[in-house]
């Protein structure tokens with residue numbers, strides 16, 4: 001029925017009359033969805049053809065981030081303009097993909113805050129703030145981010161930074177249930193979007209560096225009860241194994257890994273689902289600590305670190321795995337976006353799964369069996385030469401494990417590709433990958449101390465990744481690049497590329513309009529032709545972008561929406577480059593349509609550091625100790641070499657540099673805890689915290705000199 005041509009009264013009559021004549025006896029429970037967020041099993045399985053809506057994180061269970069909407073296309077795109085914007089009011093990283101169902105948008109900002117908006121106007125319907133304790137960020141490697149919600153039969157599900165999974169009434173935002181998915185005492189965090197499969201909400205978690213044992217869990221949508229949990233790494237063998245898969249995995253570990261925080265292997269982002277095969281695919285993260293020599297002395301593959309694992313979504317039962325980086329030692333997570341597609345392979349259509357994990361290889365895997373079909377590096381890499389197709393294993397470059405001396409590793413811990421979603425366009429057959437090119441030195445640490453609840457990487461890589469000397473830092477700058485890469489999975493070859501100014505840009509969306517959409521670190525929302533990479537349109541977002549765009553339609557009108565507001569690991573850590581290049585964080589939802597012409601106000605401020613350091617304190621040895629402690633404990637938030645990305649105060653401008661008692665109260669006792677500055681007294685004696693102050697004072701003098 002085309003409602004536009006029908007008389008309104010007639011519609012009313014039909015609406016009143018229709019439900020009555022539905023044969024109630026054959027109605028499955030799923031066939032009577034609630035009026036809002038009316039997503040159910042049938043609808044999600046048919047999402048590919050439900051083009052007006054974007055009902056789950058990657059649009060469909062195959063996570064292609066491809067839409068057949070084509071009103072906005074190569075010809076019309078120049079007429080695209082801003083329809084509305086919504087202020088998220090949180091000045092931290094914004095990574096969410098919005099969900100749109102039947103005219104309502106559900107999106108998140110940092111601190112796991114959920115907003116429901118009218119998708120046509122941007123008018124706020126409701127907000128849910130889980131009130132995360134701000135100092136929980138001490139367990140979050142990569143900012144207070146959240147990547148979005150899932151919806152199902154009138155409920156909205158959000159994973160909260162502190163490990164809660166919350167079910168909200170989609171009409172009102174009221175809490176239906178809330179469960180702790182993790183032991184709140186442990187340094188787990190949730191930043192990923194849940195997925196819903198047949199009445200179960202699936203959620204993983206992060207925190208591997210801080211010392212946790214990774215898992216994914218399924219909860220009943222109605223009661224919030226745990227249905228199953230699948231651990232990705234074995235626990236203490238003396239306590240017995242949960243299942244056969246854990247027993248198999250334990251044979252690939254050495255030493256007493258469970259005493260160093262539990263092995264890691266968190267499932268913090270990627271999931272995909274094939275309803276025909278009844279297989280759920282999850283991406284598993286890095287080890288705790290990164291350095292295998294410390295984690296599992298003497299070697300071993302350390303299953304299921306850095307693996308793609310196929311599970312039965314009903315029971316959590318293990319089916320198969322493919323390990324991208326056996327015995328990972330570089331933070332090479334395989335949590336990156338997984339895409340399912342059916343592609344031509346050696347004359348036959350194969351059901352494949354594609355991933356471009358951090359380690360630099362693009363993998364095409366048979367998703368029925370887990371068989372590796374092909375692998376090729378999508379960026380220049382230094383740690384391996386190729387993947388051996390007989391064994392399915394990477395052939396490592398001697399020395400890459402930095403056992404004896406340091407090694408310049410590309411890609412580094414930020415990956416050749418990080419969480420920023422890629423997309424697959426079946427019309428062009430290409431995958432659009434937001435790529436990072438970013439080397440870092442890795443070395444054995446002089447001594448390793450496991451500190452539960454604090455970042456434990458077990459390499460001197462982080463310290464070495466940005467040299468302290470100004471000239472050496474400058475020399476590294478050209479090595480840090482980012483680009484949009486169009487990759488042909490059939491030939492495993494690059495088709496086109498667009499270079500960006502910095503490495504940390506947005507995820508991608510692609511559509512049947514022959515378009516690819518991407519936001520950039522330098523504040524542009526850009527549209528390229530999908531076949532050739534020709535730039536067709538751009539819009540100044542007035543702030544950096546890391547989130548991917550999404551698209552939907554209401555009453556035959558296509559919209560494209562993107563959340564803007566730069567942040568995440570790179571933005572926090574690489575302050576020096578960020579301060580030089582970046583725009584202030586103004587977190588917003590921006591929504592575009594043809595014929596609209598909205599403009600964003602110019603942002604005429606930028607946070608900056610005002611230097612006023614006291615005279616230098618401490619001798620060279622003191623400062624060296626302070627430097628190491630700073631890079632171990634403070635750097636993740638306040639930036640490498642005490643240069644902050646300005647989402648969090650730059651300590652070189654802090655008045656506490658003049659105030660030893662105040663410094664102690666803030667740093668060791670948590671005087672600013674409610675604002676997100678945790679107490680670090682457990683890890684820093686008063687003397688040690690003074691060495692950090694001496695180091696920061698030195699850096700303040702250096703910064704002041706450079707500014708003159």
Ligand code: HEC
Pocket residue numbers: 137138139630633634635636637638648649651653654655656663666667672675676677678680684692
């Ligand atoms: C998990 C993130 C995080 C870590 C790790 C962290 N800080 Fe902070 N810190 C913050 C935040 C957020 C603030 C801002 C608090 C506010 O707005 O009042 C802050 C503020 C401060 C301030 C006050 C700055 C000012 O002038 O207002 C000092 C001093 C400080 N931090 C020192 C440290 C030191 C030293 C370390 C390492 C031992 C450290 N911080 C580790 C997040 C962090």
